[in-house]
Amino acid sequence: MSEFFERNVEVIQQRWPALAVRLLVEDASLLQADLVEGLGSTLSINGIQLTSRHDRTREARLQADSLPIDSPVVHAYGTGLGDLQIELLQRAGLERLYVHILNGAVFALVLQLLDQQQWLSDPRVELLYAGDLTEIKLPYFALPSELVLADDFNAKIRDRLISETHLTFNNRExxxxxxxxxxxxxxxxxxxxxxxxxxxxxxxxxxxxxxxxxxxxxxxxxxxxxxxxxxxxxxxxxxxxxxxxxxxxxxxxxxxxxxxxxxxxxxxxxxxxxxxxxxxxxxxxxxxxxxxxxxxxxxxxxxxxxxxxxxxxxxxxxxxxxxxxxxxxxxxxxxxxxxxxxxxxxxxxxxxxxxxxxxxxxxxxxxxxxxxxxxxxxxxxxxxxxxxxxxxxxxxxxxxxxxxxxxxxxxxxxxxxxxxxxxxxxxxxx
Structure with missing residues (x-):
């Protein structure tokens, strides 16, 4: 166990003990993980970059800007490297941020490699597996990379997210x-x-x-x-x-x-x-x-x-x-x-x-x-x-x-x- 993982999981165990049990049995060793560098760096999982490799913070800001600024409750699908969560938590009017895990093994790997305590410790955050709910929640932002990487347990929610995202385009005819x-x-x-x-x-x-x-x-x-x-x-x-x-x-x-x-x-x-x-x-x-x-x-x-x-x-x-x-x-x-x-x-x-x-x-x-x-x-x-x-x-x-x-x-x-x-x-x- 890495030092990051121990500290991250300690927060999760305190706040969401049942979820921590599930995370501890996720097998991140099955993932092909690589560091990808540009003007900055990011993590690539099975050939899919989790975030921008040039400016993760700016990307997270763009993602956050797609959500209504005055909404007291926001849903983030996919955990990424924590950038979107940190950006959203800077909103003074935000009362609750639900973070839905789309791939448990990917999240477990990120917990091993990066300090995620800042957003995990925020009392406004609720953490859950996306597949624990049968329907998507609005308003939301779904990380594109994790829509591709979603695992079997969370696949039904992934399908609903993609369907909702494509709705306007599909109705153009x-x-x-x-x-x-x-x-x-x-x-x-x-x-x-x-x-x-x-x-x-x-x-x-x-x-x-x-x-x-x-x-x-x-x-x-x-x-x-x-x-x-x-x-x-x-x-x-x-x-x-x-x-x-x-x-x-x-x-x-x-x-x-x-x-x-x-x-x-x-x-x-x-x-x-x-x-x-x-x-x-x-x-x-x-x-x-x-x-x-x-x-x-x-x-x-x-x-x-x-x-x-x-x-x-x-x-x-x-x-x-x-x-x-x-x-x-x-x-x-x-x-x-x-x-x-x-x-x-x-x-x-x-x-x-x-x-x-x-x-x-x-x-x-x-x-x-x-x-x-x-x-x-x-x-x-x-x-x-x-x-x-x-x-x-x-x-x-x-x-x-x-x-x-x-x-x-x-x-x-x-x-x-x-x-x-x-x-x-x-x-x-x-």
Whole structure:
């Protein structure tokens, strides 16, 4: 033990004894640590610089300036080398600084190498592991280096932080003033006027069991089972997302309801033949050609997006939750129809078996396997390839599930991402 480590840990043991026990078993020896020098110096962990190597203090000041100056409570995600914490604690109006550890081994290593007593001893500081809480806290600053280095225990919070940080950028395509969006909504107007209101479906299946079927690769494990269940007289309601429709049909499985929200969905994804007895639930961004061709009942609804604000005032319709993916309104529809139990199929949010989707070739639906530079934990607790937007969709589904404790959610597979709030289905999840 270094002299720094003993003094740092002594403070932590006095203030947060339970956390100190956890820190003492963190294995910093597994990290590749190097000193990186420039105009100043910093620590590099596994090739990632924790801070600037030129001017750590100036960098910390810039980071602190991104947070509201008058906020009495601030959250820092990642411990870094202590620079941000020291900068924030200079604020006279700061009453509480929560410091959330994103990588326990990295923090343990820093405690060995540098004196951190100044901020650890400040009575305004509260220290905790990020993963001890299920949701992020605002306002916050997340150290970019530790978003990359976050360990498995804190990965769920890392995903929420990245999703929140990217929110404005991701929403740039959904400007209500965009000529393309205005044109698309106008093209669907006549159909929205004459089609059913999705609210007519709300409460129509009280206490029912519902299967919500997405297009993740693990869906392929369940085609035979789903076909057998679909042919039973007494069975769950089958709700599928648009891209799962064709793969289901190819295996002799006809869903009861298809949900679609995306203008990029075409007849290639939703062939209209033989759809007389299949309900289409859609939002007005859907291609009008798809709507015109659909033979079965059509129900229109909106999300909370500003792009529907004017249309909502003109033609009131029921609302479904959208968090970036079509799986969100599909799950919300099941809940609003009255489902007591929902089993998710193909809700992988990752690329198990090095595939992107069930029933489609690599790149057919957008993402290619080669672009997968990120990871989530699967149902076995192992890291599995994914991409950033999938992690964001997963975060939003988990938030949705947490907001509906009256419904029991099952996950049908351990191959895809672990979904907080779900239980692995005893019959389907292997």
């Amino acid at each position: 959904f400007d209500p003033q965009s000529p393309e969006i205005i044109e698309c909504l106008q093209a669907s107007l006549s159909r929205v006027q004459t089609d059913h209101d999705v609210a007519e479906l709300f409460g129509s299946r009280p206490g029912r069991e519902v299967f919500v079927i997405a297009t993740g690769p693990s869906l392929e494990q369940h085609f035979d089972t789903l076909r057998a269940i679909r042919n039973q007289a007494e069975r769950p309601l089958f709700i599928c997302v648009d891209t799962a429709y064709r793969p289901l049909l190819a295996h002799g499985i006809r869903p009861d309801v298809v949900v679609s929200i995306d203008q990029r969905i075409s007849a290639r994804h939703l062939p209209p033949e033989g759809t007389t007895d299949i309900t289409l639930v859609y939002m007005p961004m859907l291609d009008p050609l798809v709507l015109e061709a659909w033979q079965g009942p059509r129900y229109a609804g909106y999300s909370a997006s500003p792009i529907y604000q004017q249309l909502r005032a003109q033609l009131p319709r029921g609302e479904l939750y959208v968090g970036g993916s079509v799986i969100h309104p599909a799950a919300d529809l099941a809940v609003k129809m009255g489902a007591a139990q929902i089993t998710l199929f193909g809700a992988d949010f990752a690329f198990p078996g090095d595939k992107t989707h069930a029933g489609w070739n690599d790149g057919d639906l957008g993402p290619q396997l080669g672009a997968a530079k990120h990871w989530v934990l699967d149902g076995h607790g192992q890291r599995i390839k994914t991409q950033l937007n999938f992690r964001s969709y997963l975060c939003e589904l988990e938030r949705f599930i947490a907001g509906h404790p009256q419904v029991r959610f099952y996950n049908s597979s351990r191959a895809g991402a672990m979904i907080a709030g779900t239980v692995f289905h005893p019959e389907f999840a292997s």
